[in-house]
Amino acid sequence: xxxxxxxxxxxxxxxxxxxxxxxxxxxxxxxxxxxxxxxxxxxxxxxxxxxxxxxxxxxxxxxxxxxxxxxxxxxxxxxxxxxxxxxxxxxxxxxxxxxxxxxxxxxxxxxxxxxxxxxxxxxxxxxxxxxxxxxxxxxxxxxxxxxxxxxxxxxxxxxxxxxxxxxxxxxxxxxxxxxxxxxxxxxxxxxxxxxxxxxxxxxxxxxxxxxxxxxxxxxxxxxxxxxxxxxxxxxxxxxxxxxxxxxxxxxxxxxxxxxxxxxxxxxxxxxxxxxxxxxxxxxxxxxxxxxxxxxxxxxxxxxxxxxxxxxxxxxxxxxxxxxxxxxxxxxxxxxxxxxxxxxxxxxxxxxxxxxxxxxxxxxxxxxxxxxxxxxxxxxxxxx
Numbered sequence: 001x002x003x004x005x006x007x008x009x010x011x012x013x014x015x016x017x018x019x020x021x022x023x024x025x026x027x028x029x030x031x032x033x034x035x036x037x038x039x040x041x042x043x044x045x046x047x048x049x050x051x052x053x054x055x056x057x058x059x060x061x062x063x064x065x066x067x068x069x070x071x072x073x074x075x076x077x078x079x080x081x082x083x084x085x086x087x088x089x090x091x092x093x094x095x096x097x098x099x100x101x102x103x104x105x106x107x108x109x110x111x112x113x114x115x116x117x118x119x120x121x122x123x124x125x126x127x128x129x130x131x132x133x134x135x136x137x138x139x140x141x142x143x144x145x146x147x148x149x150x151x152x153x154x155x156x157x158x159x160x161x162x163x164x165x166x167x168x169x170x171x172x173x174x175x176x177x178x179x180x181x182x183x184x185x186x187x188x189x190x191x192x193x194x195x196x197x198x199x200x201x202x203x204x205x206x207x208x209x210x211x212x213x214x215x216x217x218x219x220x221x222x223x224x225x226x227x228x229x230x231x232x233x234x235x236x237x238x239x240x241x242x243x244x245x246x247x248x249x250x251x252x253x254x255x256x257x258x259x260x261x262x263x264x265x266x267x268x269x270x271x272x273x274x275x276x277x278x279x280x281x282x283x284x285x286x287x288x289x290x291x292x293x294x295x296x297x298x299x300x301x302x303x304x305x306x307x308x309x310x311x312x313x314x315x316x317x318x319x320x321x322x323x324x325x326x327x328x329x330x331x332x333x334x335x336x337x338x339x340x341x342x343x344x345x346x347x348x349x350x351x352x353x354x355x356x357x358x359x360x361x362x363x364x365x366x367x368x369x370x371x372x373x374x375x376x377x378x379x380x381x382x383x
Contacts, residue, residue, distance in 0.1 A: 001039075001058060001060060001063055002035075002039065003051075004051070005047075005048060005051055005052075008032075008035055008036070008039065008047055008051065009032075011035045012028060012031040012032040012034075012035045013028070013031070015031040015034065015035060015067075016028050016031045018078055018079075018082055019031070019075060019078060019157075020098065021078075021098050021099050021100045022077075022078045022098065022100040022101065022103070022104035022105055022155075023098040023100070023101040023104065023105040023152060023153065023154050023155060024074070024075065024078070024104065024105065024154065024155050024156075024157050025154040025155065025156055025157075025163060025202075026071075026075070026157060029044070032044040033070070034067055034070040034071050035047075035067070037066055037067070037069075037070040038063045038064070038066040038067035038070060039051075039058055039063065039066075040058060040066070064079075064083065067079065071157070072157040072158050073157075073215070073257050074108075074155065074157035074160060075157050076254075076257040077104055077254030077255060077257065078100065078104055078254075080253070080254055080258070080260075080261050081100075081103075081254060081261070084260070084261050084262045086247065086250050086261070086262075089103075089247075090102075090103075090247075096152070097152055098152065101152060103251065103254075104155075104254075105153070105154070105155045105162075107218055107221065107222070107255060108155050108160060108162065108210075108214065108218065109142050109153065109162060110142075110221070111214055111217040111218050111221060112142060112160075112162060112208065112210060112211055112214060113138075113139050113142040113143055114217065115211035115212070115213060115214060115217055116138050116139060116142075116193065116208075116211050117135060117138075117139050119211060119212065119213070120138070120191075120193060120211055121191070122134050122187060122188060122191050122193065123135050123138055123139065123193070130180055130183070130184050130187075133175060133178055133180055133181070133184050134184050134187070134188060136175050137172055137175050137181075137184060137185065137188060137194070138188065138193060138194065138208060140175065141164060141171060141172065141206070141208065142162070142208065146173050146174060150164075151164050151165045151166050151170070151171070153208075159209070159210060160210035160214050160215070161195075161207050161208065161209045161210055162207070162208045162210075163197070163199075163202075163205045163206070163207050164205065164206045164207075164208070165202060165203065165204070165205055166204060166205075166206065167204045168185075168196070168206070171206040172206070192209055193208070193209060194206065194207065194208060194209070195207040195209060218255050219255060219256050221255075222251065222252035222255035222256060223252060223304065223305065223308060225248045225251070225252060226245075226248045226249055226252045226305055226308050226309065227308045228248075229241070229244050229245040229247075229248035229249075230245055230248075230308060230309045232244070232245075233245045245269075245309075246265055246269065249264075249265045249268055249269075249305060249309075250262075250265055252305060253265070253301070253305070256301045256361075257297075257301075258297075258298050258301045258302065260298075263286065264286060264298075264302050264305070266282070267282040267283045267285070267286040267302070267306075268283065268302075268305060268306050268309060268310075270282035270283075271283075271310055271313065278316075279313060280306075280310070280313045280316060280317050283302070283303075283306050283310075283317055284317060284320055286302060287299050287302055287303060287317070287320075287321065287324060288324050288327075290302065291321075291324035291325060291327055291328040292327060292328065292331060294328065294331070294332045296328070296364065296365050296368050297361050297362075297364075297365045299321070299324070299364075300358055300360075300361035300364040300365065301361050303317060303318065303321070303358055304358075304359070304361060307359075318355045318358055319355070321354065321355065321358060322350075322351040322354055322355075325354065325368060325371075326340050328368075329371075329372060329375060332372075333372045333375065333376060334379065335372075335375045335376070335379055336379065336382075338382075339375060339378050339379050339382060340375070342378070343374075343375055343378065350371070353367070354367060354368075354371075
């Protein structure tokens with residue numbers, strides 16, 4: 001928060017340091033713009049011109065909500081971690097590596113390597129002459145196949161491209177000496193896989209552009225990590241595996257862009273908590289709050305992780321969500337009880353289809369949006 005221009009400048013610099021620590025490249029002017037929007041201004045120029053004329057305080061929750069909306073989804077994890085620090089976070093890596101690199105940027109490196117290797121036409125096996133060289137030029141850089149010191153990449157959170165500082169020789173190393181290197185670099189550049197950039201402030205860069213489906217792959221891998229940690233914890237339960245599972249849940253929530261990570265983690269872990277009348281009471285209360293607040297995707301992500309860990313209780317929890325969505329429709333779309341009841345009568349399979357969509361957060365969000373639109377039309381006709 002801030003109430004002066006100097007305070008706004010300080011918040012923008014803090015935001016830049018936070019993202020730098022994750023090895024995210026966000027220029028200061030973009031951080032300034034985000035901080036301005038979070039404070040209720042149109043942009044940084046509007047803030048500079050009008051900050052002195054506005055003295056009313058801004059609610060912290062509103063500031064955070066607007067700041068999150070002003071930044072791309074990849075930045076939401078670092079913000080959530082900063083606002084709700086994980087007490088079991090791992091120690092920072094060695095010197096020369098941004099302290100949050102492995103938590104926030106490394107998952108993008110690994111997911112990009114998998115997708116390029118298996119889906120990018122010029123790289124996957126069988127793509128013709130030069131395939132092994134092209135694979136080494138992309139996947140080799142991402143995985144540092146030559147070992148030793150390699151420049152740490154920065155992630156552009158807008159495009160999800162990874163920038164490796166240095167000239168062609170220092171980035172590609174042995175591959176730069178291959179007789180077909182120039183030809184294959186041109187092919188990869190034309191295909192939109194690699195870009196060679198001369199940045200005015202950062203110098204020479206080799207940019208590996210994001211493969212199609214990268215955010216979905218990040219989410220998929222995060223959920224798989226939770227599933228694996230849950231399996232280990234079930235067979236070898238002790239303090240270490242318990243903390244590992246908690247950490248996996250926390251990191252998955254960050255990757256999925258869900259804030260309130262501590263609260264969601266606690267709700268997932270508080271199965272059979274004595275203060276609730278049902279074993280899954282903590283999760284039901286949380287999902288109900290998400291529905292009340294209009295956070296449909298967060299509801300689906302919370303359920304998804306819960307179902308990974310508590311499979312036997314997932315069906316029961318899913319069966320309670322239609323009522324939550326009914327309350328959401330009333331609170332956020334003005335749907336009356338009469339229209340809602342009539343809708344359920346006319347669409348007897350709606351609850352079943354909704355529970356099916358709940359398995360996929362993006363699909364669930366679209367399903368609920370379509371339902372709200374149809375209900376809105378019914379409400380208009382009834383009026």
